[in-house]
Amino acid sequence: xxxxxxxxxxxxxxxxxxxxxxxxxAWRGESIxxxxxxxxxxxxxxxxxxxxxxxxxxxxxxxxxxILWQQVPLRVLAPSAPAKGEEVEIVGVLERDGPCLRARDWxxxxxxxxxxxxxxxxxxxxxxxxxxxxxxxxxxxxxxVRLKGR
Amino acid sequence: xxxxxxxxxxxxxxxxxxxxxxxRAILYVGVCLPDLLFKGxxxxxxxxxxxxxxxxxxxxxxxxxYAAALLFEEEWRRRAFWALLAGSCLHLLLDVGxxxxxxxxxxxxxxxxxxxxxxxxxxxxxTLLMMAPALGLILLTEAVSRLIRRRxxxxxxx
Numbered sequence: 001x002x003x004x005x006x007x008x009x010x011x012x013x014x015x016x017x018x019x020x021x022x023x024x025x026a027w028r029g030e031s032i033x034x035x036x037x038x039x040x041x042x043x044x045x046x047x048x049x050x051x052x053x054x055x056x057x058x059x060x061x062x063x064x065x066x067i068l069w070q071q072v073p074l075r076v077l078a079p080s081a082p083a084k085g086e087e088v089e090i091v092g093v094l095e096r097d098g099p100c101l102r103a104r105d106w107x108x109x110x111x112x113x114x115x116x117x118x119x120x121x122x123x124x125x126x127x128x129x130x131x132x133x134x135x136x137x138x139x140x141x142x143x144x145v146r147l148k149g150r
Numbered sequence: 151x152x153x154x155x156x157x158x159x160x161x162x163x164x165x166x167x168x169x170x171x172x173x174r175a176i177l178y179v180g181v182c183l184p185d186l187l188f189k190g191x192x193x194x195x196x197x198x199x200x201x202x203x204x205x206x207x208x209x210x211x212x213x214x215x216y217a218a219a220l221l222f223e224e225e226w227r228r229r230a231f232w233a234l235l236a237g238s239c240l241h242l243l244l245d246v247g248x249x250x251x252x253x254x255x256x257x258x259x260x261x262x263x264x265x266x267x268x269x270x271x272x273x274x275x276x277t278l279l280m281m282a283p284a285l286g287l288i289l290l291t292e293a294v295s296r297l298i299r300r301r302x303x304x305x306x307x308x
Binding site for chain 1: 203
């Protein structure tokens with residue numbers, strides 16, 4: 001399984017399998033969690049689809065609120081409402097009338113979400129150290145992956 | 151970007167049990183692999199979020215780790231595969247604890263099912279609070295392992 005025999009076939013098959021899984025996920029997943037513009041353009045088609053939406057609250061009304069989700073305003077029906085301007089995440093079901101999202105659950109993003117850049121920079125630093133450590137132990141040699149000139 | 155410090159801490163502790171530094175280096179890459187593939191596909195490949203989801207599915211990680219292991223020289227491939235897969239599984243174990251308001255985070259049975267699971271133990275934003283304990287765990291583990299090594303080398307051999 002790990003030997004050099006049929007190397008190209010084994011590498012190709014593994015990459016093809018992973019690519020097929022990625023394509024399958026993109027194809028099947030899009031129908032489960034479609035993007036905002038598609039839901040709002042075709043509300044009949046996506047009626048009943050479960051969505052996870054997040055964004056800032058643009059306005060409040062009697063039955064819920066409106067958020068900006070993927071650059072598109074989306075009306076949310078919820079028994080309770082956040083304050084205007086708050087960042088929220090909602091899981092709910094799309095309804096063709098409106099169209100709007102009937103919230104199953106929602107939450108406010110905590111204030112520390114604003115400091116996401118801290119862990120992003122720390123993550124980049126950690127990744128750089130991990131790669132440097134890896135390159136201390138291993139060097140890239142094309143002949144090891146059996147690439148040969150003609 | 152991901153929370154690599156916390157992920158690294160989860161790999162650093164068990165990696166102390168490995169004597170070979172090269173194997174540890176591969177395990178550390180493995181623990182970052184799912185997020186590296188996800189962000190790479192998303193930002194460099196311009197793929198949709200759903201196309202990137204299989205990078206966090208255990209069954210997809212098997213061919214991906216196998217393909218990555220084939221890039222090593224022959225005598226290292228088997229160990230590299232298991233180290234990459236173990237690191238990736240550690241990554242998924244930490245990620246499954248996240249809370250995405252019940253929407254799920256790990257497609258555990260993909261491609262057989264598109265269902266995603268989460269245990270909802272912590273919010274994604276809690277990463278900021280977990281960074282200091284993660285760093286403390288790394289430093290404590292390193293200090294203890296150095297102490298053990300020093301005592302082992304100081305004790306007389308029979």
